[in-house]
Amino acid sequence: MITFDKVTKKYDGQIGIEDVSIDIEKGEFVFLVGPSGAGKSTFIKLILKEIDADSGSIFVDGQKVTELLSREIPFYRRKVGMIFQDFRLLPKKTVFENVAFAMEVVHKSKAQIKRQVPRILASVGIEDKADKYPDELSAGEQQRVAIARAIINNPTVLIADEPTGNLDPETAKDIMQLLDQINARGTTIVMVTHAKDIVDRMHKRVIAIEGGHVVSDKTGQYQYYKTIGGLRIHESDIL
Amino acid sequence: MKAIFYNIKQAFRQIGRNRGMSTASIFSITAMLLILGLFFIITVNLNLFTEVVKADYDLVEVYVEDDASQMTINKDIEDLKALDEVESITFRTKDEALKIMKKRWGESGYLLDSLGENPLPSSLLISIKNVDDAEAVIDKANALPGIESVKYYKETVEKLTKATNFLQTGSLIVMAFLVLVSIIVVSNTVKLTVFARSKEIEIMKYIGATNWFIRGPFLTEGIIIGLFAALVSSGLITLIYSKVVDIIGTDVVAILSSPLVPTDYLAGNLLIIFLALGISIGACGSIVSMRKFLDK
Numbered sequence: 001m002i003t004f005d006k007v008t009k010k011y012d013g014q015i016g017i018e019d020v021s022i023d024i025e026k027g028e029f030v031f032l033v034g035p036s037g038a039g040k041s042t043f044i045k046l047i048l049k050e051i052d053a054d055s056g057s058i059f060v061d062g063q064k065v066t067e068l069l070s071r072e073i074p075f076y077r078r079k080v081g082m083i084f085q086d087f088r089l090l091p092k093k094t095v096f097e098n099v100a101f102a103m104e105v106v107h108k109s110k111a112q113i114k115r116q117v118p119r120i121l122a123s124v125g126i127e128d129k130a131d132k133y134p135d136e137l138s139a140g141e142q143q144r145v146a147i148a149r150a151i152i153n154n155p156t157v158l159i160a161d162e163p164t165g166n167l168d169p170e171t172a173k174d175i176m177q178l179l180d181q182i183n184a185r186g187t188t189i190v191m192v193t194h195a196k197d198i199v200d201r202m203h204k205r206v207i208a209i210e211g212g213h214v215v216s217d218k219t220g221q222y223q224y225y226k227t228i229g230g231l232r233i234h235e236s237d238i239l
Numbered sequence: 240m241k242a243i244f245y246n247i248k249q250a251f252r253q254i255g256r257n258r259g260m261s262t263a264s265i266f267s268i269t270a271m272l273l274i275l276g277l278f279f280i281i282t283v284n285l286n287l288f289t290e291v292v293k294a295d296y297d298l299v300e301v302y303v304e305d306d307a308s309q310m311t312i313n314k315d316i317e318d319l320k321a322l323d324e325v326e327s328i329t330f331r332t333k334d335e336a337l338k339i340m341k342k343r344w345g346e347s348g349y350l351l352d353s354l355g356e357n358p359l360p361s362s363l364l365i366s367i368k369n370v371d372d373a374e375a376v377i378d379k380a381n382a383l384p385g386i387e388s389v390k391y392y393k394e395t396v397e398k399l400t401k402a403t404n405f406l407q408t409g410s411l412i413v414m415a416f417l418v419l420v421s422i423i424v425v426s427n428t429v430k431l432t433v434f435a436r437s438k439e440i441e442i443m444k445y446i447g448a449t450n451w452f453i454r455g456p457f458l459t460e461g462i463i464i465g466l467f468a469a470l471v472s473s474g475l476i477t478l479i480y481s482k483v484v485d486i487i488g489t490d491v492v493a494i495l496s497s498p499l500v501p502t503d504y505l506a507g508n509l510l511i512i513f514l515a516l517g518i519s520i521g522a523c524g525s526i527v528s529m530r531k532f533l534d535k
Contacts, residue, residue, distance in 0.1 A: 074447045074452075077446070088441070090442065
């Protein structure tokens with residue numbers, strides 16, 4: 001579903017990611033972990049084609065992202081849902097309108113919007129909040145709206161950038177459950193996170209990036225290496 | 240169709256929210272267009288004036304004394320025709336001269352009816368092969384019997400043409416400059432809207448909105464601003480111009496022997512030009528203001 005083939009991206013000589021090759025299968029749930037500045041955002045921006053790779057190729061859902069023309073990018077992005085740590089809802093629109101907006105953008109009809117939005121709100125468990133504004137909702141509910149907006153156009157991939165970063169542990173758990181459900185319905189999910197407890201509990205594939213390189217790619221635990229005095233030492237060896 | 244309504248609704252909402260700046264930019268573009276219109280009017284009238292003058296004064300005009308006999312005149316014509324420099328000669332009688340003047344004065348032509356006697360002389364209209372030889376012909380004509388005076392304005396006309404061309408180029412440069420300034424004014428106004436909605440734009444891009452979908456409302460906003468300015472300024476100019484034509488058009492200008500360009504002709508063209516200008520200024524302004532935002 002997502003393939004990075006020897007991808008390198010540098011910013012003014014500084015490494016974003018270097019010579020990274022990753023294969024993510026359709027329907028997988030993958031955690032992307034690593035310290036800040038390790039290259040996680042670069043990875044996401046490359047998938048969304050917000051930035052261009054210096055070398056290597058990226059494929060998403062059979063499309064060669066690295067060779068997309070700029071006019072093709074919007075249509076490509078409709079296949080990639082995106083949720084964020086800060087939700088990014090429009091404060092002056094209701095929950096319904098926020099989700100409907102995503103359908104208006106891709107020119108869906110009013111009838112389709114009226115039919116689809118309540119259905120998707122129900123599936124993320126906030127059907128009773130349709131007429132509320134984002135600031136009337138709890139953080140967890142806001143993230144549910146964001147998830148509804150991200151999946152309403154049936155993306156094949158969902159990218160989650162620290163989706164639980166602003167949530168308390170209980171709410172985070174609920175959101176993870178929701179993401180797991182979405183994944184179970186066939187959507188490939190890539191989630192960037194720092195939350196070790198969540199990663200360990202979910203027991204999914206974990207890709208660890210550090211200094212622009214993939215340092216670990218295993219199923220199960222949060223693999224976190226630290227570079228100390230030129231040596232890469234696994235976290236568990238220190239703690 | 241739905242998309243157009245969506246854009247117009249969004250644009251009006253935005254203009255409403257941003258009332259102060261929108262009004263300010265409508266006013267400044269109106270002001271630009273007014274100045275532009277002034278240049279336009281001057282240019283158009285100058286063109287007409289030059290054309291009229293050119294048609295009139297292309298020839299050497301030899302006025303014949305009223306009491307000169309037909310024989311003297313015929314003799315003069317023969318003498319002039321004999322010159323190598325002369326291409327052709329037409330004789331214009333006193334009556335013809337009056338008729339021409341009446342026609343030119345148009346509505347005020349009746350004023351000439353009250354003249355007891357036709358004061359205009361008859362004349363010989365000489366066209367010359369080569370402009371440089373004019374002096375020789377003029378000297379010769381002056382020396383002939385029965386000639387009152389000789390008028391030749393070719394050089395003046397050429398100077399006038401040169402001055403007009405210079406003025407035209409000048410106004411064109413000024414106009415281009417004004418258009419540029421207007422584009423910057425609109426782009427700054429629309430930029431405020433763009434900033435106010437930058438979050439929305441970012442989300443739209445993540446959701447997969449095309450650049451034209453995102454641009455739509457902003458483009459419409461700029462176009463509406465330009466449209467308003469065009470309507471206001473062409474309305475104002477037409478009003479002022481028609482007043483000016485009313486006051487001086489028929490009297491003073493007729494005596495200067497060149498008519499003003501009629502109001503309705505000018506107004507129609509001005510409206511079309513201003514609408515086109517206003518809309519393109521508005522559209523360019525918004526596209527410029529969004530360029531950075533839509534890079535990626």
